[in-house]
Amino acid sequence: MSILPYLLLILLEIHSSKACKGCLSIDEYNIDKIIPKFKASLIKFDIAYPYGDKHDEFVKFADEVTKVKELIVGEVGVKDYGDKSNFELAKTYGINTKEDLPKVKLFLGDLNEEPIPFINEFTVENFRDFVRDNTNLYLGLSGCVETFDKLAKEFMLSQDKNNKYNQVLEVAESVVGKEKVSAKIYLQFMKKVIDNGVGFVQQEQLRLNKIIKEGKINSKKKEELGERLNVLHSFKLAKDEL
The missing domain is CATH 3.40.30.10 (Glutaredoxin)
Known part of the structure; x- marks a missing residue:
């Protein structure tokens, strides 16, 4: 052959x-x-x-x-x-x-x-x-902060999300620099979940992915939205936690 x-x-x-x-x-x-x-x-x-x-x-x-x-x-x-x-x-x-x-x-x-x-x-x-x-590994994605990733998960599991939001707000007041910018994004998403329900997480993921994939934004904006997606991922719960 x-x-x-x-x-x-x-x-x-x-x-x-x-x-x-x-x-x-x-x-x-x-x-x-x-x-x-x-x-x-x-x-x-x-x-x-x-x-x-x-x-x-x-x-x-x-x-x-x-x-x-x-x-x-x-x-x-x-x-x-x-x-x-x-x-x-x-x-x-x-x-x-x-x-x-x-x-x-x-x-x-x-x-x-x-x-x-x-x-x-x-x-x-x-x-x-x-x-x-x-695993319980922390992947440390761009735009994310380990402390707030953990708080985001606690928030999603909490029965009193308003109270948890206020606790996170207090933590956010003590951070500085780029972490403070990231903290604001976590808080924005928490507020959206409170106002719109946990379904907001999946809906926002779909929306941001669509914007990024359409390619009608500059590289800086694409990077910014990518970081927001990374933060949003911290709000997703594993199937056995739902």
């Missing part, structure tokens, strides 16, 4: 592949040296030179969490031709053919425990939700 189709496939993948900033290259030789050293590891099993929308979303998430020390984002490049690199490793985690790729799994520090499979659409927001729902 001619090897030409395989060579063409490799060249196409190399040409199309987008580097994953902040990703570690995981293979059958180093996985047991890396995964146990971190509290959580989000690993994508994919073709050797990944490309496309799914890969692009994974790359964006990896870039977003580069400063989260207890989380690593990595890729396992799987080949079903030639030396079949990492093919057996992929099979260990239920990935038997190229058609099964890409697959993302969350390891929680122990290779003896079954990793948690990611089964949602490949988007930055869904990766973010997945890690947050299955």
